Amino acid sequence: MSNDVPWLSAEEERSWRAFIHLYQKLTRRLGADLQAQSGLSGADFQILVALTDVPGGRVRFQDLAEEIGWERSRLSHQVARMIKRGVVAREECAEDGRGAFVVITPQGREVIEAAAPKHVVTVRRLVVDALSPEDLATLGEISSRLLEQMDSDPR
């Protein structure tokens, strides 16, 4: 079924390609900068930031996964790698025998506190300061709208 207007117009395609291209390039760039400046992957950074946002730097796997929008399995693997490097630790949960906490270690705090300001500089240079405040706001708004759309979309 469906016969009509599936493909994108030239204009639509141009916008769509620019958007996708930007994402790919920006992700690579941010990841590379983070790695070069601080020895962290984007995944590491995201976890550590989330842990500093939470009292005690300690949170249930489940809640952390929800907070950053990850699958449990992905988080479990990522945390396992980070534990090996000593930036986070795992703690059993007394109230729920199945559960566990992820806790940021002192070393983890050092790492993220050193990394974050450098990362912000990059983000400013590449994005935030590269746009007018209005355009940045517009970008944020459009992003939010698309996020809602995705959340309301079935499948």
Place this chain on the structure above:
Amino acid sequence: MSNDVPWLSAEEERSWRAFIHLYQKLTRRLGADLQAQSGLSGADFQILVALTDVPGGRVRFQDLAEEIGWERSRLSHQVARMIKRGVVAREECAEDGRGAFVVITPQGREVIEAAAPKHVVTVRRLVVDALSPEDLATLGEISSRLLEQMDSDPR
């Protein structure tokens, strides 16, 4: 040098987070849909589309890499996997003994021709048709501007 105003304002941070969050979610979603509907990864799709855009469906590794903005190594690995599945093939290059071509196979054409329309429907539903034409254009414009900024940025 530089002591001040490194972090983002609340407003800036909100925009930035929405933006990043959108990208992460959208990429996952598009990848999952592609996989479910057509058995392709985003990487597969990108390669196959690029190959259909080129006369004979045949292009030098180097040129393909440049076209889609990939590292050579990444392309080499990806193509190797795709060769195993029979959607593309590798051909030696007569003019340059070091070089090689990637060619889309008939099977590859079938696959991409079946996959593309479905993918477009998803892209329309989640993005293109979820915005007004003006907003989509704005998004494309901002993306282009940021891409330029990244290209002009050292390091």
Place this chain on the structure above:
DNA sequence: TACCGGTAGTTGATACATCATCTATCCGGT
């Protein structure tokens, strides 16, 4: 108490991304 469906997190397999290194070839200068 014993069962049982649901939940929390783990694990293994496979695909993908990135980096460093390697091989073969090309091309320019002598």
Place this chain on the structure above:
DNA sequence: ACCGGATAGATGATGTATCAACTACCGGTA
């Protein structure tokens, strides 16, 4: 003709993402 730097692409190692089992525990019910 030869040498040496540069280029095309391949390869192996490591980290990351996703999916499908799997384990252990919870909580309610008979």
